[in-house]
Amino acid sequence: MKQISKNELRVGLFILIPAGLLFLFIMFKLGYSIAGSTKDIYLKIDSITSVKEGTQIMVKGYPIGRVVDIEPVYKPALHFLATLRINNEIELYENCSAVIQNQNIIGDPIIELRNPDKKGALLREHDVIEGFEYVNLEAILQDVHMLLTNLTGTVDVVKQIALESRHNVRTLLADLSASVATVNRVLEDSQKDILAILGSFRVTAKTMSEIADELKKHPIKFLTQGKKD
Amino acid sequence: MDDTLLSIEHLSCDIGSHDPLVDINISLARGENAVFFGPENSGIETLMLFLLDIDDRYEGVIRYKNTDIREFDYIGKHNYRREIGYVHGMYGLISNMSVEDNISLPLEYHSTMSQKEIKRLVDRLIYELNLDYCKKLRPVDLSNSEALRTSYARAIVMDPELLIVKHAFEGQSPLNIRSFMDNLKERASRKDKSLIIVTYEPEKFIDFSDRFIMIFNGRVVFDGNRESYLDSENRYLVQYKEGSPAGPMAIL
């Protein structure tokens, strides 16, 4: 009897544990949670300069949780996984973005979660948020510094281009002067011809005027006689 | 009131796989005890197969409480078998069960008794048959007599109307089966229970059997009471008792 009892216990555990796991899995798949009012999600970040344990998490300025843990991940390249414990009642979607930003110029950074315009599946326990912006004072200064460096570089490049193109500009101007002189010469050369043409036009006009007068005076004679010669 | 428990009418069988039977007519009243005996291949084995409803390829009728056993439906067959206890020479104990589990098996399967009641009844039988010291053992660990007593306890635990004991005593030490024989004798004396003993040694049961039936070559060659058995000049019976090769039976 004792043997049976021991067997019964072992068999009971053998059946109940997998059945329990199965039940939990089904509940999980159906969207139920046994974790209570909060859920943990992960945020992938490159640097932990501004995020630390306790960093507040907000949605539209309303606090919904805090960072509870940060773990380094070594592979394939060093990055970090921050565990965000957030209020379960806030509806967030799995393609939401996390923006790390300063509340003001000297304030602590916060993580602002933003729902996407196009809502996908609901964000669930242990989901990982991949895409995020990284905005803080240090980063801004870094960015400005980078911008100035880039600007200096650009000016240098422009300067170099200008130096290299000076000779070309000069040649261009000389060519331009030569072209103008050529045009002037052409104009000068053609002046006489233009006068001759204009004179010829004038003679032609005079002849035409005589023909017109003759026609007015003796139209029949003009028509029947034909040419004078 | 008709007191016939079992009646076999014009039972014949002639199929190759079994020993043949030719027009057997036997009836057994309630409370009557009968010893079936005969040489090997006489047909008793075949008769028992039909009686226990293991095979039904026979002509004639076997009636139990005036109902043809071939007419029983599934449940009727189930109930018929419940009312028969059977002990045989191979004992048929369930090898992965202990002695007490083997004995309580029919009760656990059929009866509405509580576990406590079953245990009380089984313990009583174990005590009566002197099996207390080995009740936790499995059949493989039992001696012949212990296996026989366990098998007998299992057969009678449901208190059947008819008990069939077939070649169960051969190769047993009389001293070791004393408790069993006492219990069997007591059961044989009951007026409401019947007993069929199939044996090669009918004289061992002379004290508690009132009917002796000898079968040879598929026929009943002797059917009589204790006195007839002792005094009859039946040639078959005489040859059998004397164990002589001379006589009407050709023994190979």
Added chain:
Amino acid sequence: MQMLLSLPFTVGKKALKIWAGIGDFGRYCLSIALSFKSLRYLRFRSLYVIVINQTRFTGIDALNFVVLIALIIGATVIIQATTNLPKFGTEGFIGNLLVIIVARELGPLITALIVISRSGSAIAAEISTQKQNQEILSMEIMGIDTRLYIVFPRILASILSIFSLIMIFDLTAFIGGYVIARSTVYIAPEAFLQTLVDAFSLKDLLATLIKSIIYGTLVPLICCYYGFKASSKFEVPIFVSRAVIRTLFTIIVVNVVISILFYF
């Protein structure tokens, strides 16, 4: 030439034999179905011990072996995946890969194979030995429906055992796969778990449950059938071997059919 001429006869004879075998197995299944009629006359307590003992033997006693095989299988799948897939960006695939290969196919199939080789052969051997010792006959004469008393609790125990073993196999293979995967890429345990949960759909779960029930029914059913078949001690090993081989074949065919129905 004579061999060639006798070929159609041999094939025909074999086909008829297979057909007769299927018919016989069908009648056997029908007799089990009909034996359920006596369920109302039966006290379940007599089956309870058999169910417990069979579950212990089929399930708990096989646990060590199943866990070991599952760890190896899970690890092997991931070793193959990480050596043949790109080095980066495989984090999300590890869970999917384990679910597709292990949970959907290998888990149920290997579990069934282990159960067949351990318990199926034991069931066939036990029943045929019981038959030779006239234990089955004794039970029948006691009014015990041996189909119900022997086959039914074993089916029940096998379903429970195979279901639990598949669950444990899958879980262990996931752990084995994860341990190996961590040597090449870092995946947070929670994220890995999440991937698994996402990849393992309710359809996969349903397929696993159906497989547990079908395998759990078929393994003892076929093994008991061959156990009952042996008519002499000489035939015991023949029928035990036949039980194992035919159950294996049936289970593999059924696995393919279920996979086609669910995933094709």
